[in-house]
Amino acid sequence: MPADSQIIEGEGSFDESSITGESIPIHKSKNHNIYAGSINTTGYIKAQINTSPGNSVLDNIIKLIQQAQGKKPSIQNLADLISSYFVPVVLVIAAVTFIVWMLWGPQPQFNYALLTSISVLVIACPCAIGLATPTAITVGLGKTASNGILVKTPDVFENLGNNTDIVFDKTGTLTEGKFEVADFKFSGKKLEKQKVVSLIYALEKKSTHPIAESIVKFIEQEYDFDNLQDEIQDFKNIQGMGMKAKYNGKQLLIGNLEFLKQSGIDVGQDAYNLRNGGRTVVAFAYNDDVESLIVLEDKINEQSKELIEFVKSKGIKTWIASGDNDEVVQNVADRLGVDFAYSKMLPDQKYDKIAKLQKEGKKVMMVGDGINDSPSLTLADIGVAMGSGSDIALTSGDVVLLGNNVGKIKKLFEDGKKTLRVIYQNFFWAFLYNIILIPVAGGVIYPIWGVILNPLFAGLAMALSSISVVLNSLRLKIMK
Known part of the structure; x- marks a missing residue:
């Protein structure tokens, strides 16, 4: 249907799954509303548009999507937040290191001050912190x-x-949005079971309704039956209700309980009780006697x-x-x-x-x-x-x-929990590395062993810290 409308003539079954999400076509007749985007699967109708352009149910759904998109929170990047504080702090530490060595360091003071401050800057490069999140996320997404x-x-x-x-x-x-037969009951009043199954199959085979398709599939899998389709006469589909036909001059009816009731057939209270729990009941009558009740439910x-x-x-x-x-x-x-x-x-x-x-x-x-x-x-x-x-x-x-x-x-x-755990591990090791090695690069071990960290080794340590973060992230691939 191109627009929201109201039926003014005729009747039909409408697939409104694009609006309601439900798979069963809904029978509608005069004065019923129909929605843009729904499909008339059977029947003929004349309808009058009752909404202005841009105000259909479908249009309103799209507007809601746009509103929701506007309310989506932005992704909080923890690594960027940490880096925004970490870099200035490291610069301050490097400056303090330079000053301390210039004031109290041994000769040549400038050389020691320059080497240690450069080592602090090199070893504290926030590569590992910057890699902690994206590497884990990348591997996690692939996982x-x-x-x-x-x-x-x-x-x-x-x-x-x-x-x-x-x-x-x-x-x-x-x-699953697909009906399955939960029970197939036979009364045995006038027909044997195989004849009942064969007649039901012949009738339902003529319909494309989801319930009919489920019954046909069930019979094909569970029962032996005769091909009686050519012997069915005067077939008529009653929109939203069921079907009727004749076989050897006898009337056949199959459909919902209301359809048989309107046709003057008493299906009995037990048939209505079968609908408890939200199940659907289809009744089959031969010559005004109910021969079978078929119970269906949407498969979990x-x-x-x-x-x-x-x-x-x-x-x-x-x-x-x-x-x-x-x-x-x-x-x-x-x-x-x-x-x-x-x-x-x-x-x-x-x-x-x-x-x-x-x-x-x-x-x-x-x-x-x-x-x-x-x-x-x-x-x-x-x-x-x-x-x-x-x-x-x-x-x-x-x-x-x-x-x-x-x-x-x-x-x-499970995968989300593992990915987060790896991200936090990456941050832990990156911070532990900095907590331990920044003081070493600043020269705290010089008074004890008389050595300072060469900037070349500081660069190597920085590279190894980044490699360790990447390797830790790659572990996600083999985690079960």
């Missing part, structure tokens, strides 16, 4: 990339250590539970912010042990939730995919985009997980 994690901003490693909350989108992150990403357990063990609070309905979201939260769950959330509401957490002093990671998550990904202290997400989501995220594997966030935490 994470080899694990299928693209870190786009180096400050991610530092922010990981301060992370207090993680907000997950549901579909395509914690779940295999790595999700392990990830939730890992981040909770670190004291991090977990949230779900999803556009899906209450039952489905709460079901996923319960199955994974997520601390807080919010449903029916629009993009701006997700954005506001993260902004509120940040105002409370929380450091927030957002994990999501789809355009609807882009504002939140950009606003969050760390935005993690799934590799299967839309292009705008990938550009908004600080981190991109390739292969749509949310479990890689655990590896991100």
